[in-house]
Amino acid sequence: MGGYKPQSRDTSEAIDRLQFELFRKMSLAERVAIFRGVNNAMHQLARIGINLRFPDATPEEVFLRLAATRLDRETMIRVYDWDPEAHSQ
Numbered sequence: 159m160g161g162y163k164p165q166s167r168d169t170s171e172a173i174d175r176l177q178f179e180l181f182r183k184m185s186l187a188e189r190v191a192i193f194r195g196v197n198n199a200m201h202q203l204a205r206i207g208i209n210l211r212f213p214d215a216t217p218e219e220v221f222l223r224l225a226a227t228r229l230d231r232e233t234m235i236r237v238y239d240w241d242p243e244a245h246s247q
Contacts, residue, residue, distance in 0.1 A: 219245075 164174035181189065201224070208215065208223045215223065226234050226242040235241050 162171055162175075164171050166174070169177075184192075204224055204227055205220060208220050212219065212223065222234070222238055222240045223242075223245075225238065226240075229237070231242055
């Protein structure tokens with residue numbers, strides 16, 4: 159099967175193809191549930207990272223720093239009146 163390249167270097171072609179076949183067989187609700195789970199895990203990891211770097215941060219500051227990982231500087235200033243560059247360390 160020439161030309162096929164697995165999505166990850168550490169995954170064989172057979173397993174890569176199997177994974178995509180299993181994803182194709184899932185319902186939309188199942189795929190959304192997986193996406194939500196991964197998204198929630200990433201959110202939690204980002205919060206943990208913020209808490210480790212800024213142990214004295216208030217819950218509001220953690221929220222703002224988390225938002226700043228997803229929003230550009232101008233949006234952060236406009237929406238939250240908070241400049242990530244002014245609060246970076």
